[in-house]
Amino acid sequence: MENEQVLDVFGVGIGPFNLGLAALLDQTKCKSLFFDLKSQFDWHPGMLLEGTTLQVPFLADLVTMVDPTxxxxxxxxxxxxxxxxxxxxxxxxxxxxxxxNHYCQWVAGQLPTLQFGAEVENIEQSANGRYVVTVFEREQNRRSTYEANHIVLGVGTKPYVPADFRPILGERIFHSGDYLNRKEEVLNAGSVTVIGSGQSAAEIFYDLLKGQQEQGYELSWFTRSKGFYPMEYSKLGLEHFSPDYTRYFYQLPKEKKKAVLQKQDLLYKGISFQTIADIYDLLYERTVGGVKPKVHLQALTELVSLEAAGGAFDLLLHQTEQNKEKQVKSEVVILATGYRPAIPSCLDGIRDQLIWDEEGQLVIEEHYRVKQQKEGEHHLFVQNGELHTHGVGAPDLGLGAQRNAAIVNQLIGEERYRTPAYNVFQQFGL
Structure with a gap:
């Protein structure tokens, strides 16, 4: 062990949210360091498809919404x-x-407080309440310890695959987040199936649809959702991604929060109107003159089981309204099954000091601090792990700067960044 330092803030993970925090802290006297296992900043590299855009305006960058200067x-x-x-x-x-992605890399390249290629192995709390963090730095092949007054956990979410399908994951069955890394092999397959209903599934399907005539594969898209529905994108609907709605949602009872979240999928899990239109328009053009392309789209259809069968996979599908099943074969299966919050193993050393709910989720206070068994001067903050407590805005890039402003203000003990109380035209509660 070497290179011991005392920090004001220790950041675990360098995604867009902790990168934004590092950028805001760069304008303060706060002593901080951020670590990430990746060798460089790279935001969902497997889904950086040509022609795809952010689903939020460019103002949802790392800092503008709280510090446009x-x-x-x-x-x-x-x-x-x-x-x-x-x-x-x-x-x-x-x-x-x-x-x-290139913009974020540009910001990352200017911040000396970031260290990539470093794994945060363990976090403990010393007798004085400070956090003691062990980090393994790959390139230097060494372990270092750091002492910090506060931790900001910014590991976000990880690709989610249902447990039944994980044992057969491989080169021809994989999560959508790995699509570009596997695309060459996908294009050489005789049949490809996409599972899922969100934007990632739609973008991959459209990308494969564009290449189908040249490559000749069969292309299928199944989702258990009620349809291939668009994401809610009306201007008043977008006000749900505001500090005002986050504050309203946080005050709701726990059971009410769960019920509300179950009804809000189309606020953040649907497909953009443009992507739906692009798919439809291409299908329309491909069917001129009665041509029937080798394409199959079907909603209300759940993937029940998946088994390797020689050079392909047998998919057992269940149509939920008809209560009927059918089996299809596919050489490649792409699982656009979303992302789930990640609780890293480095928290094991302080797990007993944190408060968890009955579903194994961290209990997070309104201003993004994790509740602890013994409250003191040293805190653990969470970025994009508070969907269950703060609502649909947790993963939204447009609220990242606001959340970081709230965290920075607590770290430095003053209102360095303003967080206005009223930002929308509607009122969410009485």
Missing amino acids: SPYTYLNYLHEHRRLYHFYFYEKFHIPRTEY
Whole structure:
């Protein structure tokens, strides 16, 4: 062990949210370091498809919504890359996903507080209440310890695959987050099936549809959802992704929160109107003259079981309204089954000091602090792990800067960044 330091803030994970926190802290005197196992910043690299955009406006960058004068805004990124006029003539609020990733990499390259290729192995609490963190730095092949007053957990979510399907994951059956890494092999298959109902499933299906005529594979898309429905994107509907709604949702009783979340899928899990239109328009063109492409789309259909069968897979599907089953074969299966909050093993050392609910989820206070058995001066904060307590805005990029502002203000003990109480036109409660 070597390189002991005392920090104000220790960040676990460097996704967009902790990267935004590091950018805001860079404008303060707070002493911080952030660590990530990845070798560099890379935001969902398996889904950086050409033509795909962020589902939020460019103002939902790392800092703008709380500090538009920051040197780390997206507009300053464009200025530094001599792209302001290009963007001006582009005339779109929703930017290419590849450019958002490049923007984040540009910010990451300027922050000396970030360390990639480093695994946070263990967190413990010393007698004085501070956190003692063990980190293994791969390139240096060494372990270091750090002492910190506060921890910010920003590992976010991880790809989710139902337990029954995990044993057969491999090169020809994989989660949608790995799509681009496997695309070459997918294109050489004779049949491809996409499972899921959200934006990722739709983007992959459309990408494969565009290449189908050249490659000749059969293409199927199944979802257990009621239909291939669009995400709610009306202006008043978008106000659910505001600090006002987050505050309203947080005050609801626990059981009411669960019931509300179950009815809000289309606020954040549907498909964009544009992607649906692109798919439909291409299918329309492909069927001119009565041509029947080798394409199958079916909702209300759940994947029950999946078994390897020679060079393909047998999929048992259940149509929920008809209560009927059928079996199909596919050489490749892509599981667009979403993401779930991740509780990293490095928390094991302080697990007993944290408060968990009956479903094994962290109990998180309104201002993003994890409740502890003994409350003191040293805190654990969470980024994008509070869907169950704070609602649908937890994973939304547009609320990341607001959450970080709330965290920074607590870390430094003053209101460095303003967080206005009223931001929307509607009122959510009495």
